[in-house]
Amino acid sequence: MKEYITKTGSGNIAVDDTLLTKGIETTAGSKILSGFVPLFSADAVERAEKAGYTVAGKTNVGEFGLDLVGEFSYYNDGDEILHGAAAELIAKGEIKGALEVDLNGAPRRAAALSGTDFIKPTYGTVSRYGVIPCACSGEQVGAAAADAQETKKLLTAIAGHDGKDGTSLPAESYDYACGKEIAGMKVGVITQLFDTASEETKAVIKNYAEKLKALGIAVEDVSVEEISAAQSAWQILMAAETCNNVSRYDGVKFGYRTPNYKNIDELYIGSRTEGMNLLTKATVLYGSDVLSKGRYFTCYDKALKVRRVVADKFKELFKAYDALLVPACGKTEYKKYDIGKAFETVYEESAYTAVPNLIGIPAMVTGGVQLMADHFGENILFKIAESAEGTDK
Amino acid sequence: MKYEIVIGLETHVELATESKIFCSCGGHSNHGEPNDCVCPACCGMPGMLPVTNKHVVELAVMAGLMLNCEINRCTTFDKKSYYYPDLPCAYQITQWFHPICTNGLVEVETKNGISKIGIKQIHMEEDAGKLVHDDWSDTTLVDFNRTSVPLIEIVSRPDFRSAEEVLAYLEKLKSIFRFANISECEEGAMRCDVNISIRPEGSTELGVRTEIKNMSSLSSIERAIKYETARHMDALERQTEVLVQETRRWDDIKGKTFSMRNKETAADYRYFPDPNLMPIVIDDEWLAKIKADMPASPEEKAAEYRELGVSDKEIELLISKRNLCDLFDALRGKGCAVADIVSWILTECAGVLRKKGQVLDELRISADKLARIIAMTSSNEITRGAGRKILVAVLDNDVDPDKFCEENNLAAQGDESLINDVVKKVIAENEAAVKDYLGGKTKAFQALFGGCMKQLRGNGDPAIIRTQLENELAKLG
Amino acid sequence: MDKTTLDGLLSLNELRLTEEETESVLGAFDFMAGKEKIMDGIDTENVEVMVHVMPMNNVLREDVREQPFTRESLLEGAPEHTEDSWQVPRLVK
Numbered sequence: 001m002k003e004y005i006t007k008t009g010s011g012n013i014a015v016d017d018t019l020l021t022k023g024i025e026t027t028a029g030s031k032i033l034s035g036f037v038p039l040f041s042a043d044a045v046e047r048a049e050k051a052g053y054t055v056a057g058k059t060n061v062g063e064f065g066l067d068l069v070g071e072f073s074y075y076n077d078g079d080e081i082l083h084g085a086a087a088e089l090i091a092k093g094e095i096k097g098a099l100e101v102d103l104n105g106a107p108r109r110a111a112a113l114s115g116t117d118f119i120k121p122t123y124g125t126v127s128r129y130g131v132i133p134c135a136c137s138g139e140q141v142g143a144a145a146a147d148a149q150e151t152k153k154l155l156t157a158i159a160g161h162d163g164k165d166g167t168s169l170p171a172e173s174y175d176y177a178c179g180k181e182i183a184g185m186k187v188g189v190i191t192q193l194f195d196t197a198s199e200e201t202k203a204v205i206k207n208y209a210e211k212l213k214a215l216g217i218a219v220e221d222v223s224v225e226e227i228s229a230a231q232s233a234w235q236i237l238m239a240a241e242t243c244n245n246v247s248r249y250d251g252v253k254f255g256y257r258t259p260n261y262k263n264i265d266e267l268y269i270g271s272r273t274e275g276m277n278l279l280t281k282a283t284v285l286y287g288s289d290v291l292s293k294g295r296y297f298t299c300y301d302k303a304l305k306v307r308r309v310v311a312d313k314f315k316e317l318f319k320a321y322d323a324l325l326v327p328a329c330g331k332t333e334y335k336k337y338d339i340g341k342a343f344e345t346v347y348e349e350s351a352y353t354a355v356p357n358l359i360g361i362p363a364m365v366t367g368g369v370q371l372m373a374d375h376f377g378e379n380i381l382f383k384i385a386e387s388a389e390g391t392d393k
Numbered sequence: 394m395k396y397e398i399v400i401g402l403e404t405h406v407e408l409a410t411e412s413k414i415f416c417s418c419g420g421h422s423n424h425g426e427p428n429d430c431v432c433p434a435c436c437g438m439p440g441m442l443p444v445t446n447k448h449v450v451e452l453a454v455m456a457g458l459m460l461n462c463e464i465n466r467c468t469t470f471d472k473k474s475y476y477y478p479d480l481p482c483a484y485q486i487t488q489w490f491h492p493i494c495t496n497g498l499v500e501v502e503t504k505n506g507i508s509k510i511g512i513k514q515i516h517m518e519e520d521a522g523k524l525v526h527d528d529w530s531d532t533t534l535v536d537f538n539r540t541s542v543p544l545i546e547i548v549s550r551p552d553f554r555s556a557e558e559v560l561a562y563l564e565k566l567k568s569i570f571r572f573a574n575i576s577e578c579e580e581g582a583m584r585c586d587v588n589i590s591i592r593p594e595g596s597t598e599l600g601v602r603t604e605i606k607n608m609s610s611l612s613s614i615e616r617a618i619k620y621e622t623a624r625h626m627d628a629l630e631r632q633t634e635v636l637v638q639e640t641r642r643w644d645d646i647k648g649k650t651f652s653m654r655n656k657e658t659a660a661d662y663r664y665f666p667d668p669n670l671m672p673i674v675i676d677d678e679w680l681a682k683i684k685a686d687m688p689a690s691p692e693e694k695a696a697e698y699r700e701l702g703v704s705d706k707e708i709e710l711l712i713s714k715r716n717l718c719d720l721f722d723a724l725r726g727k728g729c730a731v732a733d734i735v736s737w738i739l740t741e742c743a744g745v746l747r748k749k750g751q752v753l754d755e756l757r758i759s760a761d762k763l764a765r766i767i768a769m770t771s772s773n774e775i776t777r778g779a780g781r782k783i784l785v786a787v788l789d790n791d792v793d794p795d796k797f798c799e800e801n802n803l804a805a806q807g808d809e810s811l812i813n814d815v816v817k818k819v820i821a822e823n824e825a826a827v828k829d830y831l832g833g834k835t836k837a838f839q840a841l842f843g844g845c846m847k848q849l850r851g852n853g854d855p856a857i858i859r860t861q862l863e864n865e866l867a868k869l870g
Numbered sequence: 871m872d873k874t875t876l877d878g879l880l881s882l883n884e885l886r887l888t889e890e891e892t893e894s895v896l897g898a899f900d901f902m903a904g905k906e907k908i909m910d911g912i913d914t915e916n917v918e919v920m921v922h923v924m925p926m927n928n929v930l931r932e933d934v935r936e937q938p939f940t941r942e943s944l945l946e947g948a949p950e951h952t953e954d955s956w957q958v959p960r961l962v963k
Binding site for chain 3: 433436438444446448478525527532535663666668671
Binding site for chain 2: 020028033036038039040042128129130131132133135136137163164165166167240241243244245247248250252253254264268288291292293296300304
């Protein structure tokens, strides 16, 4: 069974297993990638190393990062990793930070549940070169650390233009300093996401809102009717893109090959069936269906249009609000669940995390809550988080 | 009943670029060693992202312009999914929704006259790898060298009515693309899918259509069309079988088409826009630049050369390859006479290459250097033989003509008294030839001239030799 | 979603499911059918699709050849390979 770090060696950051590390086995939590040793490192990993960080090792993820709840990795060995492996190490103080791929909010949830910080930056600001791909149109590499200051430092190290990623934005680097005064900012709480959360989670949000008010920030409720449609749209886009991206794992070129085959079809079907879990399979099958001839225009095309409507809606919202305050997950505690229900469970949980992936806006988890801002609004998020953390002390 | 054949073509053409369409590997369809032009992306490994090769876009636009297409100012890439071992990611990046060129027209000439063939669209896409079936190990070997090599696919309208038109069209595409350096169009670099149906003459409805996939030689295409036409006719006339819309392959050895497995043809390719590739916008400025860089068509060039007095046979040789036309034009720009240019390219250069086992296609020479050789010979600074020696040295080692001439003492001997001595000596030693000449056999003059030139090691100034020889012989007569 | 359509999808994706898994996946499809309907509430008449969330045009590279990876290193992790090629069961008999 694959070895993951549980304690720091000489390094100070962890890299999640959906990011390639040269010479170190990288599997995205899947059996089908067992034995896959990348020939190059992700751009984010190289940048972090250039900035003086050292890689302590790899951390486990739910297969391909699809499992938002974080349980279903082939390398899970029976243990639950409900909180996310990297976030736990940060919470324990074993490592300074972590680089994690945010496909569907799994690292945001992990940070919220372990009381650490994580930021999914604006789409295109951190290179996706070296990300094991699922949904290229919305996944981003983010930075995790114990507090907002350290998170900002790590994000500053990894963000910037990369010619090897055709969606990488042109800025060579980003300065997350915020010129705006904290007092006088305005934050909206999306009622649709607040109302569905557990009482404990509501309390966490309320508590955070109080802290913001104490800092002179105006907090008010805001209704965003499009939230559920956004969640549905992201599931459709994510499943379709994932289906397409994981189709490359077939037992021919690298990774796992079934021992039982006599012809190419048996090789393909055996390797893929044995190599991927039920959640991945359900995602692939659903994603394949929404792209099929009869369904493309009513479903996939519709989701691409809903994406624009949602993006426009949030542009409007950010004219009125500096940031939006929402839960990162519906509950404060999770129990082990059956993989036969994983697809539905993950979907329900994605309500809180889908929008930033769908429309590329930055989202930060801090103090157990999630803050969202407009594109390039990371500086606002860091400013609020740092100020709120300051009041903690 | 009389029947009419209706054919449409999908022609894949490999573009002449340095690197692949979405990664920086080299490689093309006829590469020697398997898998020596591959990177992690070519073999389906996760993590690398596609970035489009700019030159591919420019060549596709050029192809569109040459086939009279509309150039779509905003064009995008899509993904097409299916499993086959030669497709490492199980998807191909192609253009489904917004192809780069649409609505073109090509005129082709056959013995029956000129026919107009509509072009529905041209799109860019990546090629798949190659499979080699190995008898020894009873396995199939996968070679990804051709993976992601840039292609354009030219989709014609169903405007062909005979195999002859199809062949004329393909020959025309080849000549245009080779001439414009869009594609080398070597064996295997141009492949066709042929859609064919037949219908009673005069009918406007299309018959049952079959598609014959992936043929690269013109003779296979011709034979496959003839076979398939006969099969359709038999089915309609004699009810030999019921025709179904299907994809077939051509077996060149058996001389037959055969139906492909159902699984391959029933595929739903599930096209969707590739989120990794941003739209390509071709604005007026870029389009103007591509147009400016675009060479004249072979026809335009031929007309231009005819005007200059070049013979049809010579024109045919020159316009077979763009590099020869470029050289011709450059030499003209440097003031060389048309007759000299034609003879130095088609006689002298071709001769030197032939000795090296090469053809004119492979001619790579600096126009400056060849112009200098032509200038030196036409001004009698050197003899034609010396010029030839310099040409060999330029082609072999890219030497400087003037330096090489000086170092090897190739300048024509213009010393009149030296030449006079030689002329007298040759006359004295060749009594028979002198007698012939004086007896009226003018050909003998050439022998004597050659004798003088030989004595002067090929470097004698031909004009001076000629005059002196004539004078000395006149004294004897 | 019915069993026949699902079989078609399984074939397209080179996958197999146990009976129990089939039930689970059919359940997921039913579940999503309901979720897709939510999108009907959004008026997308005259709305352009949004493929890229941060729009850019003409991200292109120059036509330059590079070869930083060796064939040996790429073949190293292959389940089955010869000296120079990946290997699969013979496709054409």
